[in-house]
Amino acid sequence: MKKIPLLVLGAALCMANIAVAATVTKSNSDKVIGQETAVLTDAPAVPPRITRKHATKVIVNLEVKELEGRLADGVSYTFWTFGGKVPGKFIRIREGDDVEFHLNNHPDNKMPHNIDLHAVTGPGGGAAASLTAPGHSSVFSFKALNPGLYVYHCATAPVAMHVANGMYGLILVEPKAGMSKVDHEFYVMQGDFYTQGKNGEQGLQAFSMAKAIDEKPEYVVFNGAAGALTGDNALKAKKGDTVRLFVGVGGPNLTSSFHVIGEIFDKVNHEGNTAAPAKNIQTTMIPAGGAAYMEFKVNVPGTYIMVDHSLTRAFNKGALGMLKVSGDEDKTIYSGKMTDEVYLPEGTSMRNAERSQAQAPTAKTKADRVKLGEAIYNNNCAACHQTTGVGVPQAFPPLAKSDYLLNGKAPTIKAVTGGLQGKLVVNGNEYNGVMPAWTLSDEEVANVLTYIYSSWGNSGDEVTPEEVKQHRVAPVKHVE
Numbered sequence: 073m074k075k076i077p078l079l080v081l082g083a084a085l086c087m088a089n090i091a092v093a094a095t096v097t098k099s100n101s102d103k104v105i106g107q108e109t110a111v112l113t114d115a116p117a118v119p120p121r122i123t124r125k126h127a128t129k130v131i132v133n134l135e136v137k138e139l140e141g142r143l144a145d146g147v148s149y150t151f152w153t154f155g156g157k158v159p160g161k162f163i164r165i166r167e168g169d170d171v172e173f174h175l176n177n178h179p180d181n182k183m184p185h186n187i188d189l190h191a192v193t194g195p196g197g198g199a200a201a202s203l204t205a206p207g208h209s210s211v212f213s214f215k216a217l218n219p220g221l222y223v224y225h226c227a228t229a230p231v232a233m234h235v236a237n238g239m240y241g242l243i244l245v246e247p248k249a250g251m252s253k254v255d256h257e258f259y260v261m262q263g264d265f266y267t268q269g270k271n272g273e274q275g276l277q278a279f280s281m282a283k284a285i286d287e288k289p290e291y292v293v294f295n296g297a298a299g300a301l302t303g304d305n306a307l308k309a310k311k312g313d314t315v316r317l318f319v320g321v322g323g324p325n326l327t328s329s330f331h332v333i334g335e336i337f338d339k340v341n342h343e344g345n346t347a348a349p350a351k352n353i354q355t356t357m358i359p360a361g362g363a364a365y366m367e368f369k370v371n372v373p374g375t376y377i378m379v380d381h382s383l384t385r386a387f388n389k390g391a392l393g394m395l396k397v398s399g400d401e402d403k404t405i406y407s408g409k410m411t412d413e414v415y416l417p418e419g420t421s422m423r424n425a426e427r428s429q430a431q432a433p434t435a436k437t438k439a440d441r442v443k444l445g446e447a448i449y450n451n452n453c454a455a456c457h458q459t460t461g462v463g464v465p466q467a468f469p470p471l472a473k474s475d476y477l478l479n480g481k482a483p484t485i486k487a488v489t490g491g492l493q494g495k496l497v498v499n500g501n502e503y504n505g506v507m508p509a510w511t512l513s514d515e516e517v518a519n520v521l522t523y524i525y526s527s528w529g530n531s532g533d534e535v536t537p538e539e540v541k542q543h544r545v546a547p548v549k550h551v552e
């Protein structure tokens with residue numbers, strides 16, 4: 073009778089010991105020790121696995137750059153990027169880390185930007201704290217409470233436009249236990265692009281807000297361009313290797329049905345969770361603003377095609393990449409028949425450039441001016457003010473029948489050459505946005521404004537290069 077309580081006591085002591093030990097281990101691994109600067113990589117590269125067994129302070133330096141780049145063969149686009157490429161730099165940290173985030177907006181940029189990291193616990197995911205004007209740098213910090221693979225993106229209004237221009241990337245918060253070693257890790261991110269011109273139309277393409285609102289992209293691509301992962305850019309592995317793909321969807325709109333033709337994912341961590349992989353998956357769905365990672369062993373050499381299994385996106389709009397597996401001459405039907413040419417998206421390099429990139433001619437008549445101005449308008453202004461000049465409610469004021477234009481030519485010339493920001497009332501509606509200053513010549517400003525004045529029920533005035541010269545102002549500095 074007396075033995076039982078003793079046993080119970082012994083068991084209780086024993087459990088208490090275990091509990092104490094567990095607490096010690098936990099607090100050790102939670103303690104933030106030391107400091108390091110995050111290694112950031114451009115897709116498809118991934119920063120090295122984290123081997124440290126404790127949390128640390130991690131400094132992340134990310135620079136926003138707006139730059140023209142290739143979207144498809146003969147098609148270029150002004151991308152807004154986190155680090156110079158689409159998708160943005162891959163960030164890899166560990167659960168429990170204290171992150172000091174520096175968002176730098178390059179002085180050559182035209183727009184303010186910020187960052188919302190889905191790995192952040194806090195209002196806006198960092199967005200309000202990181203709103204940064206061109207030529208400025210913002211700092212905020214957060215603790216990585218939850219492990220997982222997370223999307224980050226710009227959240228500056230109009231948010232969908234910033235995201236559509238390429239402002240997204242992935243941040244991996246490794247669980248405390250770490251991640252297993254594999255032979256290759258790759259970074260792939262899907263995005264939908266909305267260009268004024270149809271798929272394949274050559275030259276620099278402006279953003280179409282109308283197509284974005286309709287969710288009708290001309291391009292759906294991996295890693296920022298059609299062909300970013302095909303041919304010489306294909307991912308590479310050797311027979312017998314284990315491969316881990318970190319796949320995100322920046323959107324802004326489309327969900328990906330991600331699939332690798334000829335492979336079965338041995339493990340999929342749905343929605344970026346680090347706890348429980350699903351096994352033996354054919355196609356995994358990745359939502360806009362979401363991510364997943366998957367592992368598989370490549371047993372057979374050949375070329376494996378990665379697609380969004382909504383297949384016209386893959387074969388007609390660009391969402392197609394390749395993983396080339398080398399190894400013994402064990403030719404499969406895939407490696408035998410699939411060539412880069414066959415699988416390049418249709419239509420991307422078919423059309424000839426109709427427009428010559430030569431110096432724009434000088435207008436001799438008002439009609440010339442209107443015609444030349446239309447092209448300038450479509451390339452520079454239509455993205456926000458829309459091809460029909462109607463603007464976008466709450467974001468971009470109209471130019472069609474705009475009462476602002478009735479103030480006279482001088483304020484309009486000032487707005488275009490110097491930029492415009494702050495509260496503005498057009499046709500009774502308030503706007504509070506930022507229009508960058510345009511680096512256009514006197515001739516170009518004259519032409520685009522003559523086009524605007526001559527269109528959509530406006531006054532029909534002509535603006536001459538002399539008037540532009542007279543009223544031109546230096547670009548206004550953005551204020552925070």
Ligand SMILES: [Cu+2]
Nearest residue numbers: 185226228234
């Ligand atoms: Cu932005």
